[in-house]
Structure formats: structure tokens, C-alpha cells
Amino acid sequence: MSQSDPSSTPSADSKIRGGQFRKKGFTVFGLDLQDFIRFFFSGNASLAIVILVLICVFLAREALLFFPDHHQGLKAYRKSGQEFVDFVGDEVNDFTILYSNANVAYYAELNQTSLEQDNLLAAYRAVQSLVKNETSRVRDRLEDHLDDLEDVVDDLEEAEEDLAKLDPAVDGEKIAELKKEISELNAEKQQLEPVIAELRPELRKASETILNNSLTWKFDDASLKLSEEQREKFREAVLRDEPDAQGDHPYVAELKKISAGKKAAAAEQLVDFKATVTALRDAAKPLKSLHSKLKRVASEAKRESEKFDTAPGRRAALLEGAAKTSDPEEKARKIKMAEAVMIKEPDFATLTQPLYAAIPEHKAIAEKMRTEVAALVKQLPEKASTQGARERLKHARKAERTFDSTVSASLKKMDKWNHDKRYSVIGSVTAFIFGKDWVTNSSWHDFYGLLPLFTGSLMISIIALVVAVPFAVSAAIYVNQLAPVHEQNLVKPAIEFIEAIPSVVLGFFGIFVLGTMLRNVSQVEWLSWVPGFPMSERLTILNAGLLLAFMAVPTIFTLAEDALNNVPGAFSENSLALGASKLQTVLQVVFPTAMSGIIAAALLGFGRIIGETMVVLLVAGNKIKIPDFSEGLGVIAQPAHTMTGIIAQELGEVDNGSLHWRALFMVGMVLFFISLAVNYGAQKILIRFQKV
Amino acid sequence: MKQSIALFAAAALATGSVLAEDKIVIKGSDTLGAKMVPQLAEAYKAAGNEVSFEIAAEGSSTAFTNLLAGTGDIGMSSRNIKDSEVEKFTADGMEIKDWTAAYDMIGVIVNENSGVSTLTLEQVEGIFTGDITDWSEVGGQAGPISVYTRNTSSGTYKSFQELGMNKRDYGSDTQKMAGNEQIAEEVAKNANGIGYVGLAYTDKEGIKPVLVDGVELKPKNAEEYPIARSLHYYTIVGKISPAAEKFLTWATTTKEAGEVVDRVGFIPAN
Numbered sequence: 001m002s003q004s005d006p007s008s009t010p011s012a013d014s015k016i017r018g019g020q021f022r023k024k025g026f027t028v029f030g031l032d033l034q035d036f037i038r039f040f041f042s043g044n045a046s047l048a049i050v051i052l053v054l055i056c057v058f059l060a061r062e063a064l065l066f067f068p069d070h071h072q073g074l075k076a077y078r079k080s081g082q083e084f085v086d087f088v089g090d091e092v093n094d095f096t097i098l099y100s101n102a103n104v105a106y107y108a109e110l111n112q113t114s115l116e117q118d119n120l121l122a123a124y125r126a127v128q129s130l131v132k133n134e135t136s137r138v139r140d141r142l143e144d145h146l147d148d149l150e151d152v153v154d155d156l157e158e159a160e161e162d163l164a165k166l167d168p169a170v171d172g173e174k175i176a177e178l179k180k181e182i183s184e185l186n187a188e189k190q191q192l193e194p195v196i197a198e199l200r201p202e203l204r205k206a207s208e209t210i211l212n213n214s215l216t217w218k219f220d221d222a223s224l225k226l227s228e229e230q231r232e233k234f235r236e237a238v239l240r241d242e243p244d245a246q247g248d249h250p251y252v253a254e255l256k257k258i259s260a261g262k263k264a265a266a267a268e269q270l271v272d273f274k275a276t277v278t279a280l281r282d283a284a285k286p287l288k289s290l291h292s293k294l295k296r297v298a299s300e301a302k303r304e305s306e307k308f309d310t311a312p313g314r315r316a317a318l319l320e321g322a323a324k325t326s327d328p329e330e331k332a333r334k335i336k337m338a339e340a341v342m343i344k345e346p347d348f349a350t351l352t353q354p355l356y357a358a359i360p361e362h363k364a365i366a367e368k369m370r371t372e373v374a375a376l377v378k379q380l381p382e383k384a385s386t387q388g389a390r391e392r393l394k395h396a397r398k399a400e401r402t403f404d405s406t407v408s409a410s411l412k413k414m415d416k417w418n419h420d421k422r423y424s425v426i427g428s429v430t431a432f433i434f435g436k437d438w439v440t441n442s443s444w445h446d447f448y449g450l451l452p453l454f455t456g457s458l459m460i461s462i463i464a465l466v467v468a469v470p471f472a473v474s475a476a477i478y479v480n481q482l483a484p485v486h487e488q489n490l491v492k493p494a495i496e497f498i499e500a501i502p503s504v505v506l507g508f509f510g511i512f513v514l515g516t517m518l519r520n521v522s523q524v525e526w527l528s529w530v531p532g533f534p535m536s537e538r539l540t541i542l543n544a545g546l547l548l549a550f551m552a553v554p555t556i557f558t559l560a561e562d563a564l565n566n567v568p569g570a571f572s573e574n575s576l577a578l579g580a581s582k583l584q585t586v587l588q589v590v591f592p593t594a595m596s597g598i599i600a601a602a603l604l605g606f607g608r609i610i611g612e613t614m615v616v617l618l619v620a621g622n623k624i625k626i627p628d629f630s631e632g633l634g635v636i637a638q639p640a641h642t643m644t645g646i647i648a649q650e651l652g653e654v655d656n657g658s659l660h661w662r663a664l665f666m667v668g669m670v671l672f673f674i675s676l677a678v679n680y681g682a683q684k685i686l687i688r689f690q691k692v
Numbered sequence: 693m694k695q696s697i698a699l700f701a702a703a704a705l706a707t708g709s710v711l712a713e714d715k716i717v718i719k720g721s722d723t724l725g726a727k728m729v730p731q732l733a734e735a736y737k738a739a740g741n742e743v744s745f746e747i748a749a750e751g752s753s754t755a756f757t758n759l760l761a762g763t764g765d766i767g768m769s770s771r772n773i774k775d776s777e778v779e780k781f782t783a784d785g786m787e788i789k790d791w792t793a794a795y796d797m798i799g800v801i802v803n804e805n806s807g808v809s810t811l812t813l814e815q816v817e818g819i820f821t822g823d824i825t826d827w828s829e830v831g832g833q834a835g836p837i838s839v840y841t842r843n844t845s846s847g848t849y850k851s852f853q854e855l856g857m858n859k860r861d862y863g864s865d866t867q868k869m870a871g872n873e874q875i876a877e878e879v880a881k882n883a884n885g886i887g888y889v890g891l892a893y894t895d896k897e898g899i900k901p902v903l904v905d906g907v908e909l910k911p912k913n914a915e916e917y918p919i920a921r922s923l924h925y926y927t928i929v930g931k932i933s934p935a936a937e938k939f940l941t942w943a944t945t946t947k948e949a950g951e952v953v954d955r956v957g958f959i960p961a962n
Contacts, residue, residue, distance in 0.1 A: 096823050107828035118807075118833055125805045126883075133897060310776070317783035324785035388834060441844040443859045452864075516881065536838055536884050539867070622843070625864040639867050649868065653753040653845030655776070 063669040066662035070448060071428035073659055076309070080301035081352040082445050084417050085294045087410040088362065092291050094406045095284050095373070098399035099277075102380060105392035106270065106277050112386045113266040117259035120234070123224060124252060128238050130214060135206040142199040143243040149192045156185045200242065207239050223525070276379045283372040286365045290358065295444075297354045302445075304346040315341040352419045359414055370407050373400060432666065438624045438641075440650065440660055448663040450670065452626045456541070456640030459627060460616060461609045463545025463636060464552055468609075469602050471549075472556035476598075480564040481586045492561075499554040507618030510547045511538065515619065518543055522637070532637030539621035542636040547619060548609045556605040563597020564590060596689030600682040607678040611671060613644040620645060643667050714935035717746045719758040720768035721847055722871060723890050724793060724923055725749025727956040729768060732943050735952045739942075743935050752847035759928060760784065765936040767926040768793065770847030781928070789932075791925040791944050794958040798852055798919045799894040799901040799909045801876065803883045808832040810903040813918050816856050819886060822863020827884060840875045840887035843868040852888055855919045856904075888919075892957030911959050923958065 026032065031039075077083050111118060132139065163178045226234065237249035248256065267274065318338035322331045377400040384390045435449020479491050515538030522533040532542070567590050575585040591598075621639020624646075629635050647664050654661040718729055726749055733745040748754075755767025756777045773788060781788050800816055802808055808830055811819075818824035819837055828834040841862055842849040853859060869875045872889040879885035880898025894901045894909060901909040907916045914920050925940055932940075943949045950960035 100823065100825055100829070103829050104826040104834070107826070108834055111828060111834060122805065122807065122833055125807070129804050129898075310779070314779055314782075317779050321782050321785040437864065439861055441850065442861050443853065444861055519881075536836065536882060537867075538878065538881055622868040623865060624868070641868075649843050649870075650845065653751055 059665060059669060059672070062662055062665040066659070066666040067425070067428055067432075069659045069662055070432060071423065071425055072309075073446070074428050074431060075423045076302065076305045077445050078421065078423055079348045079352075079419050080305050081294075081298040081348075081355045081419055082302060084352070084355050084414065084419070085291070085298045087413050087417070088287070088291045088294060090406050091366065091403065091410050092284070092288060094399065094403040095287070095369075098373070098377070098396055098403055099280055099284065101392045101396035101399055102277050102280055102377075105380075105384065105389040105396060106273050108386050108389035108392060109270055109273065109381075109384055110263055110266050112389075114259040114262040117255045117262070120224060121252070121255055121259065124234065124237060124255075127211065127214065131207045131210050131238055134210045135203060138199065138203045138206050139243060142196065142203055145192055145196050145199060146244050149189065149196060152185050152189050152192065156182060156189065159185065203242060204239055211235060211238060272379075273381055276376055280373065280376050283369055283376065287362075287369055290362060290365055294355060294358055297352075299444075301346070301348060301351040304351060305348070308344075308346055311341050348419055355419075362414065363411060366407050366411060370404055373403065432663075436626060438646070446660065448659075448666075450643075450667065452624050453641055453643045453646050453667065454670070455626050456620065457610055457616075457642040457644070459541050459635070459640060460544045460548060460620060460642060461606055463542060464548035464609045465602060465606055467546060467549035468552040468556055468605060472553045472601075472605070473560050473598055475553075476557050476560035476564060477586060477591065480561050481590060482582070495557050496554050498550065501551075503551065503612060503614040504618070506547050506551065507615045510543055510615060510619035514546065515539055515543050531633035532631070532635070535637040537621055537637065537639055539619055539639055540637050541620065541627065541640050544616050544620040544640075545636070547615050548612055551612060551615065552605040552609050555608045556601045559601030559604055560594070560598045563594040563601060566597060567593045596685050600686045603678050603682040603685070607675050607682075610678075611644060611675055613648050616642045617645040617648050622649070643671050714743045714933065715746065716743055716766065716933070716936045716939055717758075717764045718766040718768060719748045719750070719764040720755025720926075721752040721770040721923070722749045723752075723770040723796065723846075723848060724768040726872075727892060728794065728953060728958055731952050731956055732949055733939075735948060736939055736942060739948065741939070741942075743939065751845040753845060755926060756780070759788070759926060760786075765927070765933055766940065769924045769926060770796065770921070771850050772924070773926060786931065787929040789927050789929050791927070791940055792961040793923040793925050793944065794953045794961050795914055795920060795922050796958050797891045797909055797911070797914060797917050798848060798856065798888050798921065799891055800856070800886065800888050800904055800919070801879050801894060801899045801901050802886050803879055804898050804900045805883050806832060806900075808902060809900070810906065813856065813905050816904060816919075817858050817860065820852075820857050820862060820866065821860045822865050825865070835884040838878075838882050838885045839863065839866040840869050840878050840885060841866045842872075842875070842888075843870060846871075848872075848888070848890065851921045852919065855921060856888070890957070891959075894957075911954070911957075914959050922961075 159178050159182050163175065163182070166175055166178070168175060233251040237251045240249050247253070315338045318334050318341070322334035322338065325331050325334065377397060380393055380396065384393055432448055433450055435447060436451050437447040437449045438452055439445075439447045475491070475495060479488050483491065518540070519535050519538050521527065522530070522535040527533055535542075571589050571593060572585050575589045576582070580588070620642055622641050622645060623639040624641045627635045627638050627640055631638075647668055650660070651664050654664065716733075718725070718733075725747055729749075730745075730747055733747065737743065737745075749768070752769040752771050755764070755769045756773065758764035759767045760780055773790070778788065800811065806827070808827060811830060815824060815830050819830070820839060820841070822839075824830060825837055826834060827837055841852070853862070867878075869878065869887070872893040875887040875889050876893050876896040876899055879887045880896065889896075891909065891911070903909075905918055907913050907918070909917065925944070927936065927940065945962055950962060953960045
């Protein structure tokens, strides 16, 4: 190593290094120009490393400080009794799921009877708004003119009224003025009326054209299976809809009436069902009111705890402020205020006393409610006429079992709960890594759980890989092994060009083009067997995954192509010489040999995808919840949030050094480690297989 | 992240004479900074005041960070200042002044094809907290409700939580959007969508505001409408430049300013 150190080898080495071509030039302290250039480059290289280390240290410090703070926060969560109240909260939440399912089942049954009319009405509203939007130019003009006419008519009436009040003997001048005004207004009215008369048929014609050419309407028309007469009425109702049309078209009014009538009749049939649902809601009332009562107690304790935590800071702030003010009076006031800040720990035992006291009350309420709810759920109808209601009832029964076990668990937890129990440090780490909630800026308690963000990132990446790898690898095989040269020259740069598209542009494309297109396609009836279809959202895991796949293709393609290139030519030559066809050679000799490189390419593509921010922020839908896997593959039609997205979305607004800020850094660290692991893995695979 | 930055560059070097114009730097809320304040600034200049403006709207929180750092004269905020923020000003020996800029009503919007046109405040709370998940529960056609909300940096996020959701937390099924525009856009495209936007955004195509507790979203109903809030300007006592003070006094008291505020869809404070 000492040879490469220029300072310790002034002259002896330089002769060798410079060789015989070296000119004797100027030297400073025995160092010549080449040495300086060398210093310059090595200096730059080491500076880069130093900066990298500094960044890592800064990131790691901010991120690791998260855990003590998080621990502190969780301790406060326990001390203030919020943890205790959330035991009750869990029961309430589980009950809400049960109730909601029962309630929706009831409405599904109720609405079933008037489904035909309701569908017609929905189609009417859809077609009507479509026609309205498409004919807005003519419509707006007509509306303006109608408004003007209305104003003129109002003014006219007013003027005539005034005129009637005036006494011809006294107000001769005014009468003349008014008469002039009236004649002017009349002239205006006469000008407006023919224009309106012209615009009305124009609007109708425009609306008719839209209606005749509307695909939406054609789809609806086909699925509604209207009779000729009905269709005529429906069209008439849409076309009649001018800006000054009053009330509903008789056809629409009739539909509404029939729908309401059928619903009323069905409600009579379902009166027992409704009574059960109402009884369910009432059964939960005592628990809910207990919950909100306890919530107030814990909130109060939490406020006290926060006050205590921030007291030293507040005091220091006031003193610091006092030191900075020059006005003695102001100074004295601030010092006095600082001294008034309480720095005594609140007595949590007293503050949480009402919670302990509520344990027997809760037990009585919960036990009673659980038997009532169990009985009521049994009363829910066994059979339902609609698929939707049947499913909801099934969910409600399942939710009842969950609720029951939650109650048992909560009762046990509450008995054992102690506000003073230690919160383990490991607990704060697991609460972050396995936490199922990411709730920030909450008025109750902020939760920092990584799981929803991690699963979101992972799901999107997996979809992207599943789509990108086959495309990229087959393209690489084709371009490298099978394509003629002129095709190679076209395809390769074209794929590599994808990388040049800014990700924000792709994001916009995802929102406005891909998202809308995916949803429209998903609503086609004969595609409804595809999992997740029909999709109601535009911004989904699938949408983001497809865009990221597009972005990952160049990375995987280039690396896979390199891997294929690295296969020694002798392999394929031998294979061909032994009589194998080109395709056999490619698939059975070249491809398996390049496998390690291709796996590494896929891994690096994964690294590229999981770190991508802009596209997922814009397109993934930003729903902070672990996707609901009970839908099977349909899960891809749900929105999700990602680790990169949450940093971009929330970092801008948090206070420097706050718990939230550090939590975001911690998420960044997790991302960093994932990337590191993926890259390391890719390198390992490459090296391992190269040795073979 | 949508950052609508409106820059009004000064034509300071007019006719060769170096005439330094007063410059007012305003930073903070997207709700105020997107339309209202830029238009007020224009109207103020049109009224013959020789000032230039620099307006940046990146969320209410940035109002206070900029005031604190001395990089802004006026902070705009769609929420009240937090205690923790007041503390930082106290630490620097500064006192903050609150000017009421206008009143805003937060409209609950649904797709224009939705059969639902009226909700009670309790139903709104249920929908945004995730207790109510299906349209049939609130009188619409069956279908899962898609809830769109602002993200956590927005003052509207917090205001709506306090006014419309009984201070409860948002349900985990809600989707966080970057701004009013995105919410309106998604609700307009999703027949099962619901969201909230400021009064000024409720006349977008494809959406309609619902009646809350039977009250229509109209400026004249500001008193009865349950989800209404005040918007604020914040300045630092003693540090405000005379130009900025004059502008704020004009913007919060005069009739002309009131007309501008009204035109962009807010309710004037005076």
C-alpha cells in the first residue's frame, strides 16, 4: 500500500511511474503536476465516500432516535389509560362491523323489490348528466337567455305595479319615465323570446344527437331490456330536460312513485328484520355511551401527560424569550409566566381511577350486550332473496363470533390492565414493525405501524415484477439471440428510451388514461369473472403495478441482455454443431446458462420498483390499510399506500425532530435496507453462479 | 404534491429610476393561497397601491415555519394556530396576531349521478369514520362507498375532523388526496365516491354538494351550515411591515376586498 501513497514515495517511485517519457517540470515540495492531479481525483473519491457516510449517519441517527420517542409515546398511551379505553373501542368497532352488515343486508332485501325502477332512475340520471355535459354550450346560452328574460319580466311587473300606484295628477313626470321603461323592457322581451324559441329546438336536436350516439346509453339500453314504449318515454324524459323545466317528467315521477310504493310494501314484509336491526343498534347503546365517557377520562389524562412532557420546553421557551426582550416589564411578565409552568408529574393513579372503577360496570354491560346480540343475530332471517343480502348476513354472523371473542379478550385484558406497568422497549419496536395502523395527526393517539405501508409497497412491486419480468426477459432473449441486426438496432434503443420518461409524466398518464381505461374495461359485463372486476376505483394497486412494470422493463431488459451476452459463444456453437435447432439452443443452452444473470436482473428491477415514489403517490390511491386479502386475487383492485409515498406525502408538513418526523425517517431506513439487501442478493447470485 | 405557487414578479426597475417597491411575502394554506389571496393582491394593486406580492401556497403548517424563519410577512392558515406553534414563537420572543380572513364552508360532495342528495351530520361522521360503508345505508343504491379526504398536512383535514366527524379519526378505508382538485376529480369519476372540498370547488363538473342536516351549501346559510370554519392571516406583532399591515387592513375590512372574497367562493369576514 505504501507504494500508492504519494507523500511517502517522493522520487524513487516517480521515476518508475513516470517512465522514461516523463518530463522534468515544475515541482512544489517535491510534488509535480501529475501528483496534484492524482491528489485531486483521490480527494474527490474520498469526499464522495465521506458525504455518503455522513448521510448514512444522519439518516440512521434520526431514524434510531425514533424508538426511544416511540417508546415514550406508547408509555403515555398506557399511562393515560387510552390503551384501556381502546379495549372497549375494539368491542365497539367489531360491533359496528356486525351492525353495518346486518343493516346493509336489510336494505339489500328492501331495495330488491324496486330494483328495476331504481336501475332505470340511475340510468336516467347518468344519461341525463351525460347529455347535459355534452350539450353545455347550447344549454348555457339558453339558460342565460332564460335568466335574462326572467329578469326582464320581473322588472316589467315591478314597473307596472309602480305605475299603478302612482297618481296621474301628481307624478306626471315619473309616469312618463316608467312608461318609457316599460316600452323598453317590452322591446327587450320581444328580442329575447324569438332567440329562446330558436334555442329550444336546437338544444333538443343536440341532445337527441348525443343520445343516439351515446355508448353509455346503448350499454344501459341493452342491459335494462326496455320495451319500445318504455324506451320512448325514457328518451322523452331525457330530452324534455330543458334548463327551465319544472319538477320531474311524468315518466320519472311515476318511476319514483312505483319505487317508493314497492319499498313501502317490502318494508311491511320485512318489518321483523327491521325490528331486529333496530334492536341490535339499541343493544349497543350502553356500551357506546360508556366508551365515550371513558374516552373523555383518558383524553383528560393524556392532556395532563402532554402538558407535563412539554412543560420544561415551555418554561425554557419563556425564559429564552424573556432574555431576548429588552422591555423590563415584558421581561418580568414572561419570567413570572415561566415560573407558573408546572413541572410536577400528574398523578396518573388518580386520573385513571374512573377507568378502574368502570371495570365492573363495563363487565355488566358487555355481558348483557353479548347475550342480547347473540340472540338478535339468531333472529336475523336465515334466508334472503338476494345474493348481496345472503353474503352480508353471512358476514354479520361471522362478525358476531369475532365480537364475542373480542369481548372475552377485552374483559380479560381489562382485569389485568395496569396503567403503571412497564412498556418494554422491544414492544415499541414490534409495535412499529408489526403495527397494523398508521394514524397520524389524530385527536386521540398517533399510531406508527409499518405493516399497511409495507404490504402496499410489496403488493405493487410483486404485480410489477410479475408483469415486467416475462416481457423484459423474452424481449432480451429475442433481441440478443433471434432478432436480425436491423431489428436489434430498433428495439434496443426503443426499450431503453422508456427510462427517459419522467415518472411524474407516467403518473399523470396513470391517473387520466390507464386508470380510466382499466375501470371502463372492468365494467364490461362478460369480463366480470376476472378477479377484482368490476373496479370502482381508478387509483389502485393494479394501476400502479402496471405503470411500475413499464418503468422496470428497461432495467431488467438491459441487465438480462448483458447476462445473455456473457454466455460464451462456444456454448451455442457447440450446441448448433451437435445438430440442435436455434430455438433449442437458445432455450436449453443459452438461457439456463444466463439464468443467474437474469435472476439478478429481476432483483435489481425489484430494487428499482420498490424505491419509486412519484408514480405510486399519484396512482396507488393512498389508502393506509392492509389490503383485504379475503377477496383473493381481487385484492389488486383495491387502493393502497406505500412506504415511499407516505414519506413524500407527510414529510413536508411535520415538525423537525418530532416523533412523526422520526417515524418517516425510520420508514426511509427500512426502504434503504430493503434496497441494500436486494442489491447484495443480486451480487451474491451473480458471483455464485459465475464460479460454477 | 400539488404546490400552486403564484408568483407576482415586480417590475421594480421602471423607467430607469431605481424605485424600490414594497414587497409583501405571503405563505401558507392552499385553501387561501390558490385563488383568494392572489386575486386580492391583484385587486389591491389595481386599486393603485404600489406593492408587489410573492405568494406560495403549500399548506397551513408552512405559514408558521415561514413566519418563524422570517421568510414571510404574512402567514395564511385554514386552521387555528396550534399550541406547539405558539410556543416556538414565544421562544423567539415573538407574539403572533390573528386576523380573520374569511369564512369557509366545507362542502360534502358526491358524484352527480348519485341518488343521495342529503345526509345528516351523523351520517357524514359515520361515512368518514368508516362506520357506514354502503350507500344503501344512507338511502342510495347499493354500492360500497369510496371516501376521498385531504392528506394530513392540510388544514381542511383537521377542520373537517373537528366539524364534521365529532373529532373522531378517519376510517382506514379513506383515500388521501393531495388537494381539493384531486378530490373533485375522483368523485366526479366514481359513482360511489364521496369527499369534501372548500365552497369554491363545489361547482366543478360531475359533482354535487349534498345537503347536510337539511341545510344547502350556500353562502347565505353560513350560520346554519354545520361544517363551516374561519380562515386566518397570521402576522408577528411589531415585525409587520407597514405595507403588509395596510394590505391586511384593506383585505379584511373594505367592501372591495369583500367582493373579491365573495367572488372566489368564500364568505367575507366583515
